[in-house]
Amino acid sequence: MTEKAVILEVNERTCTVVTADGDFRQLELQGNYRPGQEITLPQTVKSTYRYALVAACLLFFLAAAGLWGKWMNPAVAAYVSLDINPSVEIALDKQNIVMGLNPLNDDGKELATGLQIKGKKMDMALQSLMVAAISKNYINTGGENVILSAVTTLSGSTDTGLDELIRESLEACLEKGNVKAEVVVGNIPPDTREEARKAGMSAGRYMIFMNAVKNGKSVRPDDFKGNIYKIQQDQKIKVKDIVEGGHSPADHKKPGRVSSPVKGLDLRDSADTGEYTFQDRGRSDFGEHVNKGSGMSIEKDSKEKEVNEKEVNEKEPGKKVVKEKETEKKMDPPKAEKDIISGKGEPDGIWPEGSEDPPGQDPGKEDKGRE
Amino acid sequence: MLPVNIMEEKLASAQSGDSQAREDLIAAYRSFVMRAVVKVCGRGMEWSRDDELSIGLIALNEAIDRFDDQRGVPFPAFARLIIKSRIMDYLRQQSRHNNLSGVSLDDFDGQNLSFIESSQAWDLYLQQETEREREEEIGRYKKLLNDLEICFDDLVKASPKHRDARATLLRASKLLSDERHLFSQLMSTGKLPVMALSRLAGINVKTIERGRKYIIATSIIWHFCEDFLYLCSFVKLPEKEARN
Structure with missing residues (x-):
């Protein structure tokens, strides 16, 4: 739209004009104007400039808002579940900053009350959790404890070193608090975590449960609620070997005789997801940790090792005889189940519905011994 | 003076042959012609007595025919220029008649003038004259304000x-x-x-x-x-x- 104007007054650098619709304006002087002269206003240029400016501002704010949003609410990079008896899960971003804490059972809720770990670094958050667990007597200061932690990176990669960081943090906490506990840290692929979530279990528990299923034991998910150490005793299993030995539940070829009582847990379907390989790393660590003064008696240790070896054997194909024997032994259900794993309480956004494709798992870590 | 848009309508229809519109326009601009002629001649006029007023009306009629809004000059300003120009011609003729009785260059002069007027020279004159008038008008407006x-x-x-x-x-x-x-x-x-x-x-x-x-x-x-x-x-x- 071109607008015309009549020059009224010419100053040094500006001129005053009146437009055809009666608007008096001051313009920058362009060329040699004389009063009374009729000119065409550079209206379009001006308005496009203005629109461009507005658009630029808008874009800037959108970009800023986007960045701000991203900064304030970064994407979840990993989930770390923690099972003692209370089961909780924390979500971490790329910088290992805690983005949220999700209790997975009633004790988990109890543990989480009053804890402010969102926005803290992971090690500080774990420390707070451990301190809370000790002070609320979830960790038996005088006896045996197992702390099971399952790490799920959403990218699926397992060599992020996150598992080692967690182990170090937890062990440091325990040492400080002068508490004896076995720390078990395992990597779990995102799809397995998702299955666990559907089953209403923590990823760590789900791993043990599925291992038991795989081994043909007649077990119920309920058997894997409650204190991890107790489960270990009741089921006569060694959590460390299961979790750190690289046996993901999706690894099994046969779901066994047990059909899952949990809705949404299709054992056969999950059988072929992903390829998992063993890696026998970190064996040398074993002795070192044992020498650090294990609280267990040698007898007990060796006894456990026996069971352990059996388990390991079972993992090899063609050793079905031992498996049968094991199954008979473990028929009786566990007792003293006081905790119910709750599948609810998913905070918005951080615990999304879907998860990423199954990547290859590389659960390398072997025994590190007990403390 | 007629409002601008009505004047433009009348002008357009007068130019396309509507004699009633032309009559209306001339009637509406009678007093305008009077004032324009008075300004040029510098003395009072009467419709019944002075030929200049008739020449002014004829000039207005001519302005209606020749007006072209593409020029960017409003009709009254254009008409005033024509009236002024015609009155000047008339006055020149009169003075010649008075001074050089007998030999008549009038016809030639008139032809010559109309030739000039139809040429680009007239456009130039019109342009210069309107520019001057515009500037002068703004000056008056500024002073009044x-x-x-x-x-x-x-x-x-x-x-x-x-x-x-x-x-x-x-x-x-x-x-x-x-x-x-x-x-x-x-x-x-x-x-x-x-x-x-x-x-x-x-x-x-x-x-x-x-x-x-x-x-x-x-x-x-x-x-x-x-x-x-x-x-x-x-x-x-x-x-x-x-x-x-």
Whole structure:
């Protein structure tokens, strides 16, 4: 739209004009104007400039808002579940900053009350959790404890070193608090975590449960609620070997005789997801940790090792005889189940519905011994 | 003086052969011709007595034929230039008649003139003349505003940026310029009769107060339309008011 104007007054650098619709304006002087002269206003240029400016501002704010949003609410990079008896899960971003804490059972809720770990670094958050667990007597200061932690990176990669960081943090906490506990840290692929979530279990528990299923034991998910150490005793299993030995539940070829009582847990379907390989790393660590003064008696240790070896054997194909024997032994259900794993309480956004494709798992870590 | 848009309609139909429209135009511009001729000759005129007035009417008729809005000159200004030019011709002829009785170069002179007028020289003359008139007009406008203690910078500040707001003030200023009594009050005291205008236009007193200088400046254009021919025809009133 071109607008015309009549020059009224010419100053040094500006001129005053009146437009055809009666608007008096001051313009920058362009060329040699004389009063009374009729000119065409550079209206379009001006308005496009203005629109461009507005658009630029808008874009800037959108970009800023986007960045701000991203900064304030970064994407979840990993989930770390923690099972003692209370089961909780924390979500971490790329910088290992805690983005949220999700209790997975009633004790988990109890543990989480009053804890402010969102926005803290992971090690500080774990420390707070451990301190809370000790002070609320979830960790038996005088006896045996197992702390099971399952790490799920959403990218699926397992060599992020996150598992080692967690182990170090937890062990440091325990040492400080002068508490004896076995720390078990395992990597779990995102799809397995998702299955666990559907089953209403923590990823760590789900791993043990599925291992038991795989081994043909007649077990119920309920058997894997409650204190991890107790489960270990009741089921006569060694959590460390299961979790750190690289046996993901999706690894099994046969779901066994047990059909899952949990809705949404299709054992056969999950059988072929992903390829998992063993890696026998970190064996040398074993002795070192044992020498650090294990609280267990040698007898007990060796006894456990026996069971352990059996388990390991079972993992090899063609050793079905031992498996049968094991199954008979473990028929009786566990007792003293006081905790119910709750599948609810998913905070918005951080615990999304879907998860990423199954990547290859590389659960390398072997025994590190007990403390 | 006719409102600009009505004048343009009449002009267009007169040019395409509507004799009634032409009669209307000439009737409407009679007094305009009178004032233009008086200005050129520098003495009082009477319709029944002076030939100059007849020549002025003939020139107006010619202006209707020759007017072309592509030139960017408003019709009254164009007509005035033609009238002026014709009167000058006439006066020159008269003086020749008086001085060189007998030998007549008139015919030749006249032909020559009309030849020049139809050529580019006439366009150039018209352009230069209108430029001069425009500049002179703005100068007069500025002086008149200065007498009322208004400068153009004030108007830049006072003129509403929004078209609707401007239309409201322009409506008020048009009413003011038509209201003889109120307008003469403005011109004699230099003060805008805000209350009276507020009642007349049905506009908030505050609005009028705020647009005081703008209303005064524009109402002057409407009221002295003949003196500010270019401005008056350039600045358009909002649609509704232009009809009245």
